[in-house]
Amino acid sequence: MTVDAHDLTQVEAVIFDLDGTMVNTLGDFQVALNRTMADLNLPSVPDALIEQAIGKGSEHLIRSVLAYQIASPQAKGVGQTCQALSVDDFFDRAWQRYQYHYKTINGQFSEVYPGVLVALHHLAAKGVPMACLTNKPLVFAQTLLKEKSLTHFFAWVFGGDSFERKKPDPLPILKTCDALGTAVKRTLMVGDSSNDADAAHAAGCPVVLVTYGYNHGQPVQNTPAAAWLDTLADLPVRLS
Known part of the structure; x- marks a missing residue:
């Protein structure tokens, strides 16, 4: 479904989100x-919670x-002091272990x-410059793109730690357009969430x-x- 099809007729470059896109x-x-x-x-994490937090x-x-996890009744059974602790009490250790585990399995279950x-x-065949812009840490994004043989499509790859602020702030899109050398209004953002849309709207570029x-x-x-697509296979039709 398209609501602003004319926004897609002058696209000169495309920025793609990574996770979920x-x-x-x-x-x-x-x-x-x-x-x-x-x-x-701590207890295992419900899948629905992961989807909402990504x-x-x-x-x-x-x-x-x-x-x-700390607020969950399940946590009461894994330690008498858990309910009295805060996120900050767990965060440093969780961050360290998460970085280790994600690096170990990055791309294996995706x-x-x-x-x-x-x-x-x-x-690529049309010579359209492309960039990948994600809130994922850059090293994880680069590894995943390489694991999935997608790296060669992108002139630039930027992660959540590449700039001072992350999406939905418009700064990452503006900086990515600078790197691509294209005008913001002629650069299409392709994503899967309000994060991508809010960043694009604030930057002044069309978004699918x-x-x-x-x-x-x-x-x-x-x-x-500008459009909602069930498959990215439909995207070239809208850009042709």
Whole structure:
């Protein structure tokens, strides 16, 4: 469904989000977070919570999970003092263990969504410059793209630690457009969540959202966008 199709007729470059847009990384998050919780003697993490917390960077993800785990009745059985502790009491250790576990399994429990390679090959054949912009730490993003043989499509890759602020702040998009050498209004943001849309709207560039991503547990069609796509295989048609 398109609401602003004219916004997509003058696109000169495309910025892609990573998690939930190009690669289904839920499995990686599940494994890394649950191994982290086991190290902290905390309960396993509900899948729904992980989906809702993905997208705003690793620190937000870990803090959201810890807040839930500490407040959960299940936590009462894993330590008498757990209920009296705060997220900050767990965070440093959780961050350390999560970094270790995610690095160990990055890409092993994830898969590229159907239609992604069709879109990337089509854009590459047309000579459209592309960048990957994610709130995932840069080293994790680079490793994942390499693991999934996607690196060569992107002139630039930026992570959540590449700039002073993360999406939904517009700064990362503005900086990525600077790197691509394209005008913001002629650069398309492709993502899966309100994070991507809010950043794009604030920056002044058109945005397309996929319907299969995470979006913090909310229907992405409720987020204003130029289009909502069930598959990125439809993207080249809208750019042709």
